[in-house]
Amino acid sequence: MVNPNDSVTSTTNPPLQTLAEVRNLNFYYGNKLALKSINLLVYEKKVTALIGPSGCGKTTLLRCFNRMHDLYPGNRYEGDILLGHESPRNLLKMDAIEVRMQIGMVFQKPNPFPKSIYDNIAYGLRVRGINNRAVLDEVVERSLRSAALWDEVKDRLKESGTALSGGQQQRLCIARALATDPAIILFDEPTSALDPIATVSIEELITELKHQVTILIVTHNMQQASRVSEYTAFMYLGEIVEYNPTAVIFNNPQEQKTADYVSGRFG
Numbered sequence: 001m002v003n004p005n006d007s008v009t010s011t012t013n014p015p016l017q018t019l020a021e022v023r024n025l026n027f028y029y030g031n032k033l034a035l036k037s038i039n040l041l042v043y044e045k046k047v048t049a050l051i052g053p054s055g056c057g058k059t060t061l062l063r064c065f066n067r068m069h070d071l072y073p074g075n076r077y078e079g080d081i082l083l084g085h086e087s088p089r090n091l092l093k094m095d096a097i098e099v100r101m102q103i104g105m106v107f108q109k110p111n112p113f114p115k116s117i118y119d120n121i122a123y124g125l126r127v128r129g130i131n132n133r134a135v136l137d138e139v140v141e142r143s144l145r146s147a148a149l150w151d152e153v154k155d156r157l158k159e160s161g162t163a164l165s166g167g168q169q170q171r172l173c174i175a176r177a178l179a180t181d182p183a184i185i186l187f188d189e190p191t192s193a194l195d196p197i198a199t200v201s202i203e204e205l206i207t208e209l210k211h212q213v214t215i216l217i218v219t220h221n222m223q224q225a226s227r228v229s230e231y232t233a234f235m236y237l238g239e240i241v242e243y244n245p246t247a248v249i250f251n252n253p254q255e256q257k258t259a260d261y262v263s264g265r266f267g
């Protein structure tokens with residue numbers, strides 16, 4: 001891999017910090033080996049994109065981070081996903097509920113709970129036993145502001161989250177993910193169900209959010225990956241073929257397979 005620090009030469013930029021490290025990860029759906037020997041560094045407060053042709057394992061890898069696969073029998077992980085700087089913890093060995101408090105997720109289709117806008121955001125805190133109204137009010141406002149939704153909904157917090165437009169619902173889901181102050185937010189094709197205008201607003205939001213949270217995003221859309229991410233992993237047949245700064249992946253790929261994919265020669 002190209003040395004990532006080479007792309008961060010400005011003296012005003014803080015040095016790159018690794019927040020999470022995937023080590024020798026294999027993942028099985030029953031007998032099917034879907035991820036093979038994955039190694040990946042996730043840099044703190046950066047956006048890392050996972051790209052590659054359909055079926056290459058992008059979503060499978062993303063879902064390892066919040067242990068979504070645990071919800072189905074027969075799924076199995078080997079290897080480690082370490083989170084944190086000092087005394088990192090292995091996400092694959094922690095309690096899955098605790099993992100999901102630290103690793104938020106935003107799905108392809110916006111999926112607000114059939115509850116009020118306020119309760120959508122407060123939900124994760126209440127699950128943690130936080131019921132103090134002033135604390136909840138503060139977190140709801142802060143999360144909605146961070147998700148660029150506050151001004152649109154501040155006078156209708158009691159209305160159902162499902163009554164919002166698609167783009168607003170997705171921003172509500174982002175606010176919900178932010179409310180528990182996660183280390184990482186996973187985005188799985190977050191704009192594929194949205195119109196172009198809502199897509200732009202979600203992309204702008206992701207660009208803003210990286211100042212406060214680390215982001216991993218799966219996208220089919222190579223322009224989107226190049227617009228929003230600093231690092232990109234190109235996957236093929238369950239493996240990472242190349243992981244580099246996004247500009248390298250798209251302008252100067254180091255592997256032939258990557259070059260073929262980003263130039264549209266297959267996919």
Ligand SMILES: Nc1ncnc2c1ncn2[C@@H]1O[C@H](COP(=O)(O)OP(=O)(O)OP(=O)(O)O)[C@@H](O)[C@H]1O
Binds near residue numbers: 034058059060
């Ligand atoms: N529940 C499952 N059971 C068995 N195999 C699965 C399951 N889900 C995915 N797979 C297989 O695992 C491989 C990786 O799938 P995955 O959905 O992660 O790919 P992807 O790169 O996200 O694809 P897409 O871009 O089409 O969403 C594929 O071969 C897929 O068929």
